[in-house]
Amino acid sequence: MKKVYLIGGQGFADELAEFGVESVQTHTESADGVYDTSEFADMKVDGEIDAVVVGWDTSVDYQKLCYAGVLLQMGKHFIASNPDIYDPMPYGIAPGTGPTLITLTTITGKEPEIIGKPYPNQVNTFMEDKGIEEKEKRRILVIGDRLDTDIALGRNASIDAALVLTGISKMEDVEKAEKNVPKYILESLKV
Numbered sequence: 121m122k123k124v125y126l127i128g129g130q131g132f133a134d135e136l137a138e139f140g141v142e143s144v145q146t147h148t149e150s151a152d153g154v155y156d157t158s159e160f161a162d163m164k165v166d167g168e169i170d171a172v173v174v175g176w177d178t179s180v181d182y183q184k185l186c187y188a189g190v191l192l193q194m195g196k197h198f199i200a201s202n203p204d205i206y207d208p209m210p211y212g213i214a215p216g217t218g219p220t221l222i223t224l225t226t227i228t229g230k231e232p233e234i235i236g237k238p239y240p241n242q243v244n245t246f247m248e249d250k251g252i253e254e255k256e257k258r259r260i261l262v263i264g265d266r267l268d269t270d271i272a273l274g275r276n277a278s279i280d281a282a283l284v285l286t287g288i289s290k291m292e293d294v295e296k297a298e299k300n301v302p303k304y305i306l307e308s309l310k311v
Contacts, residue, residue, distance in 0.1 A: 123166070123169050125187065126143035126144065144166060169196060172199070174198075176201070176216060198230045201234075207288075208265070208287050238269045238273045260280070261282055262282070264281070264283065265283065265286060282302055282304035
């Protein structure tokens with residue numbers, strides 16, 4: 121993969137660049153900030169783009185969704201970092217990556233390949249990069265604030281997981297959980 125259309129932040133673009141993948145984050149701007157059908161009818165699509173890659177993006181908008189939708193309808197790969205529906209903020213919760221994925225799946229019928237949590241790909245890559253053998257897996261601990269992705273990553277990768285109660289999932293969620301039960305529960309990470 122050489123070039124992708126990225127709905128995501130600069131950190132994600134930087135990571136892709138480290139692996140030699142060029143990321144395009146916008147393709148055109150409307151003169152008045154409002155898009156009409158003629159602007160979409162004249163949309164120029166970059167044929168060199170191999171995939172649509174989606175991560176957390178605080179500036180996702182209609183234009184990005186339309187362009188990504190066109191690319192996906194052309195048969196480009198659909199890749200996402202995670203399916204988190206919402207993320208914690210000081211004032212409550214805000215949309216995560218999940219709503220963007222749901223929108224694109226709804227308009228195209230394509231499901232993304234999730235390359236991050238809760239799937240074990242990233243753990244396997246980490247172990248390979250660090251030279252950790254399968255029998256040494258017990259030395260790894262996943263720490264996170266979500267039962268549905270962070271703790272599920274531990275379960276899916278067959279490694280221990282610790283839930284920190286300062287984020288999304290709370291103790292009452294743990295008490296109701298049937299499958300993504302953490303081995304450890306921490307009030308916080310403060311020392």
